[in-house]
Amino acid sequence: MTPEEYCQEKAAVSGSSFYYSFLFLPPDKRRAITALYAFCREVDDVVDECSDENLARATLAWWRNEVAAIYEGKPQHPVTRALATAARQFNLPAEQLQEIIDGMEMDLQQRSYDDFKTLQLYCYRVASVVGLLAAEIFGYNDRRTLKYAHDLGLAFQLTNIIRDVGEDARRGRIYLPLDELQRFGVSPDDILNRRETGGFQKLMQFQIERAQYYYQQAFEQLPAADRKAQRAGLVMAAIYRATLDEIVASGCHVLKERISLTPLRKLWLAYKTWWRN
Numbered sequence: 001m002t003p004e005e006y007c008q009e010k011a012a013v014s015g016s017s018f019y020y021s022f023l024f025l026p027p028d029k030r031r032a033i034t035a036l037y038a039f040c041r042e043v044d045d046v047v048d049e050c051s052d053e054n055l056a057r058a059t060l061a062w063w064r065n066e067v068a069a070i071y072e073g074k075p076q077h078p079v080t081r082a083l084a085t086a087a088r089q090f091n092l093p094a095e096q097l098q099e100i101i102d103g104m105e106m107d108l109q110q111r112s113y114d115d116f117k118t119l120q121l122y123c124y125r126v127a128s129v130v131g132l133l134a135a136e137i138f139g140y141n142d143r144r145t146l147k148y149a150h151d152l153g154l155a156f157q158l159t160n161i162i163r164d165v166g167e168d169a170r171r172g173r174i175y176l177p178l179d180e181l182q183r184f185g186v187s188p189d190d191i192l193n194r195r196e197t198g199g200f201q202k203l204m205q206f207q208i209e210r211a212q213y214y215y216q217q218a219f220e221q222l223p224a225a226d227r228k229a230q231r232a233g234l235v236m237a238a239i240y241r242a243t244l245d246e247i248v249a250s251g252c253h254v255l256k257e258r259i260s261l262t263p264l265r266k267l268w269l270a271y272k273t274w275w276r277n
Contacts, residue, residue: 006078007038020270021235032086047107067097112174127157142223155214165254194255238273
């Protein structure tokens with residue numbers, strides 16, 4: 001199996017919305033974004049699947065060395081070997097790949113966030129940085145596109161947080177800002193024990209409105225000249241926003257259920273959005 005085939009399999013097996021957004025890209029950009037996505041999956045899996053914190057830290061340290069090896073011309077892992085080609089072709093900064101690992105390490109350091117400002121740093125590292133790297137791969141002429149990519153990444157991560165409240169609670173994690181829980185009369189124990197109290201729906205409506213705000217802000221910042229180049233991001237946005245709409249339509253019972261779109265619907269949204277933009 002080649003490094004590119006390994007990354008392709010990693011992306012396809014995940015069933016992520018990101019996979020569907022890559023389908024219509026030119027081959028070189030598709031290989032590059034798939035390698036970036038596979039890298040994100042690998043380092044995220046370290047935190048999600050490793051129960052030994054010391055082992056998780058050691059594994060992330062190994063990935064840090066692999067990122068350095070990309071730029072020294074000697075990566076070992078199939079993902080970093082594929083990513084090395086992308087890094088050369090699209091000038092991907094090593095610092096941003098390391099920042100993604102910084103975000104994963106935050107999951108080892110804390111299980112909740114006091115306020116939105118603190119949460120924003122986490123979202124920046126695990127999502128906005130990915131958006132900035134993706135923008136480099138997709139291509140742009142106007143630097144305002146980077147602001148769009150930053151805010152769209154934040155909107156994606158806020159959507160993930162909303163969708164995964166119950167799943168994260170089972171892992172003992174709360175990504176909803178604790179001061180906002182307090183504002184709506186929801187306790188951390190309510191979340192961790194998946195009790196849907198009276199204030200929970202109001203809390204989630206607040207989270208949904210903020211995510212929608214960042215989607216709108218991102219779209220307003222995308223220059224018309226770069227819209228075609230950034231179509232893959234717009235495909236992702238269509239799928240993520242449809243997921244958010246489904247969460248709202250289902251009553252936002254995210255403590256008890258995890259809403260996701262069918263592969264066929266994701267494919268249809270990808271096709272429709274790509275050819276419309």
